[in-house]
Amino acid sequence: MTTGRAYPPNKVRLPLFWKFAIAISITVLLFGTLNLLFIRYQVYRTFEAQIERNGLSIASITAEQVIDPMLYNELAAINNLLLKTKSVNPDIKYLMVISPDNKVVAHTFNSPPPQSLVNANVLTDDITSGIKIIHSLSRRDTVIRDFAMPILGKRLGTLRIGFSEDIISRQLAQASNMFIFLVIGLLALGVVAAFFLSYIISEPVKKMSFQVSKINLRSLESREYGIDLQTKNILLRLKNMFNMTDEIDVLGNSFNEMLFRLNIAYIELEKTRQSLSQTEKLASVGTLAAGLAHEINNPLTGMSNCLRRISDKPENIDQNREYISLMTEAVHKISNVVKGLLDFSRKHEMNLSRIDLIKHIENSISLISFQIRQSNIELKRNFESKQLFITGSPNHLEQVFVNLLLNSIEAINERKQAGFEVEGTITISIRSLNDSVMLDIIDNGVGLPEAKIPYMFDAFFTEKKVKLGTGLGLAVSNDIIRNHHGQITGSNEVGGGFRISIILPNTINL
Secondary structure (H helix, E strand, C coil), rough: CCCCCCCCCCCHHHHHHHHHHHHHHHHHHHHHHHHHHHHHHHHHHHHHHHHHHHHHHHHHHHHCCCCHHHHCHHHHHHHHHHHHHHHCCEEEEEEEECCCCCCCEEEECCCCCCCHHHHCCCCCCCCCCCEEEEEEEECCCCEEEEEEEEEECCCCEEEEEECCCCHHHHHHHHHHHHHHHHHHHHHHHHHHHHHHHHHHHHHHHHHHHHHHHHHHHHHHCCCCCCCCCCCCCHHHHHCCCCCCCCCCHHHHHHHHHHHHHHHHHHHHHHHHHHHHHHHHHHHHHHHHHHHHHHHHHHHHHHHHHHHHHHHHCCCCCHHHHHHHHHHHHHEEEEEEEEHHHHHHHHCCCCCCCEHHHHHHHHHHHHHHHHHHHHCCCCEEEEEEECCCCEEHHHHHHHHHHHHHHHHHHHHHHHHCCCCCCCCEEEEEEEEECEEEEEEEEECCCCCCCCHHHHHCCCCCCCCCCCCCCCEEEEEEEECHHHHCCEEEEEEEECCCCCEEEEEEEEECCC
16 A cells, blocks of 8 residues: 555645635625725815815804904905914814905915915805815825805805815724734734634544555455544544534544444454465365375375285295385375374464475475376476575465466466477576566466466455366465565467466564
8 A cells, every 4th residue: 555645747735724715814804995995085075074074063163253354354264263273273274264256365374375265166156165176286196175154155255264184084094904904913813813724624524544555465354444523632632622513523433433343344354365365275175185196096096905914924024024114104194194184184374484385385385296297297396495495374475376376287288188299397586686586487378368467366256168167376475475465467479388477475473
């Protein structure tokens, strides 16, 4: 199982925290910008209405106050009244009284006001008051709201008051700054929320990812799986303080349940695998039975002849001793044959230990020696040494060797039955690599179609013309080799035949 983390090409890995932070930041900024524009508009309209009310009110009061001085033509009193009114309200930029013939009677300017300003807000006969927006003559960025109020029905002239909108600008700036600080605070809270959300989501997901990377046969056997949702982490405990669950909890529980079901399925699969392995072994025993019967029958025949001769001449002590020695040797041979068969057919656990690979190959060859002789096949050994030690399960490896050798014998016989003149040959080659052992079993049988080689280790795959195979031999052999942390492959030989290659590590950490 691959435990590394692979990402698709041309994909940028963006942690969950940054995804939340970016999403929250964009939302806050967009929401803040729209609200800032709305607030500025509303604040402006509010203060605009307030200035207009105040301006009209002051203009109306001042217009009444200048009636008497104007009737008595007291210009000094008019100027004093205008200056007093301007000093009371700092937002008033100027006041002036304009006669009915559009002449400036009194004003608060240091110099005579420009005629353009005088003409900027002229009341017609049907208008009781007027408001104009004009720009300051001294500062183009300052907006003046000019109020025109008739004095005694415009018979005495018009009062003009100019209010600066600096108060609106100040209020807008103040409201905007407050709102900007609020947006910055919301952004900070959003980042904290993004961290919290990403943590409570990504932490269980990271645990799941870590557990998935650890899942293998050993972890399923030892039940080292699952994630603990009742964590001692303070952030995750805050989430669970109200005894509430969410989709992450559901996902974590489902993940643990999935692993539990996977463990149950693995146990059942392991039982099935062991059952298939034993089934294939018993099928091989059936194939070996004829040869083993022959191996037992020959010594029994010899023993029968020895007993007959002993009964013919019981007084011949020297002859009887020789025949007893021959019978003892025959009994040992039968015992070894039966012992080898019983040991091969018995169900064994996969217990790995330090074993001599050459010895167990020879044991496998002895089990099929009759089939080799009966098929007139030459068995060649190409071993580097007489002993070669590896870590393995002897009975299971012998089962693999017997399966493969029987397949080679059947492939050679099948080629002969097809009419080919061929001298059957099986070559077993063993050589050491750096940290492993390479074993090749090569025959000159019928081989396999190239298109079917990728499926040769599938369960129930068989190409045997005679329907004697179970289709489990190669699948079981592949399973055994993989449990030894090895590799088994197959390929056709040039000129006919087939090669099975097995690589086994020299040492397995037990």
